[in-house]
Amino acid sequence: MAVEGVPLRGLEERLAAAGRAGLARRTVPRPDGLDFMTNDYLGLLSRPELAEAAAEAAARWGTGAGGSRLLGGDCPPHRRLEEALAEWKGTEAALVFPSGWQANAAALSALLREGDGVWSDSLNHASIIDGLRLSKAGRFVFPHGDLDELERSLKRHRPSCRTALIVVEGVYSMDGDVCDLPALRETALRHDAVLYVDDAHGTGTLPPRGRGVFDRFGMKPLENEVVMGTLSKALASQGGFVCCTARMREYLVNFSRGFIFSTGLCPPAAAAALAALELLSSDESLFGALRRNCVKMAEGLHSLGLPASDETPIFPVVLRGPDEALAAARFLADRGIHAGAVRPPAVPEGSSRLRATVSA
Structure with a gap:
């Protein structure tokens, strides 16, 4: 048909532009190894x-x-x-x-x-x-x-x-x-x-x-x-x-x-x-374990000269561009450590980052 694919032309152009800008996305399975991407803050998913x-x-x-x-x-x-x-x-x-x-x-x-x-x-x-x-x-x-x-x-x-x-x-x-x-x-x-x-x-x-x-x-x-x-x-x-x-x-x-x-x-x-x-x-140890891990993570980042607060389990490492964030995430993943590469529009332009979270 002559019109086949016409409604999708704009979608293809937008996808191509996202790829060129380093902003293309894909679904990511739950990883093996050290998972610093999860929002399972208290480790209850497997309880x-x-x-x-x-x-x-x-x-x-x-x-x-x-x-x-x-x-x-x-x-x-x-x-x-x-x-x-x-x-x-x-x-x-x-x-x-x-x-x-x-x-x-x-x-x-x-x-x-x-x-x-x-x-x-x-x-x-x-x-x-x-x-x-x-x-x-x-x-x-x-x-x-x-x-x-x-x-x-x-x-x-x-x-x-x-x-x-x-x-x-x-x-x-x-x-x-x-x-x-x-x-x-x-x-x-x-x-x-x-x-x-x-x-x-x-x-x-x-x-x-x-x-x-x-x-x-x-x-x-x-x-x-x-x-x-x-x-x-x-x-x-x-x-x-x-x-x-x-x-x-x-x-x-x-x-x-x-x-x-x-x-x-x-x-x-x-x-x-x-x-x-x-x-x-009923189980105060759950929250205590999370707090200890937040403190440990903040201390580790401080030892690398990176700013961090131990008040919450969310630890951003800002790396400017999306390519840098993706490269850093790949570098860690190759070593069994998984942290999310977060890019615009999830964060403002110029603040792409690794987003690492800790759990109990």
Whole structure:
């Protein structure tokens, strides 16, 4: 046919351009050897307690939810997990989603509408960015961690916005730094704004108990604060969640299209995540092992003259261009050491890096 392949021409051109720039990607199997790519921060992926909980849930409720939770797909493991997450994070309620990406995109696009304003850190995750685009709210991006600029922008634009929301990450996934939560709370309260914190990489990792960034600062979420997290990192399962007030949960159930029009999280994943929460609450050695490995990794990088903080399990080694990052990753892989080569658009231009993570 004369038109065969025409719709794909643009795709081919884009793929070729990515290859020339050193930005082509491929899927990577779980490696043998030393794995510094994993987000299995507590080493729970292989724990029999999680596998047994998932198997029992599959035998009792099936391998999938069978439909939207509004149309018969609501299962006891969902509700038990939500109750446990809310208690663990210190909120009234929680709502689980099939993935962490979906939790952010579905919640943010529902909480914000045209006429609202959202202030977003420049290094926020892609799922946050896409959720904000879907919302049609006015978007104001402030430089990473620059709360003075956030304050100036709020003073300038907040009066014209019906609702204001500030969105940050508790632990930034590519740099491993922790947000200044006390100052962000003060800013949000001063400007009558909602504070939305993506705690995907703080959950299960931050001292003193692994309960996330609020606990790290000795704080509990207020009514104007929302805590998002994932089940797929330290909790070694699949899915995402939003912890909030009971009224906000009800709002999301009614207005979050990503929740309404999706099949519910599969019961085995919910049961496995609940088992992980129970382990983390009862076995303090898990978190202690992670902390020791973070300290050891930071000391090793310092001995090489590289900057590092032991507060989180994420250790970036910035190497500028994508070719350098790929070459460094290959060099290590040839020696049985596996660290991720992270390139734009996952990180800003000129900051391609090795991203190494440690686990318990």
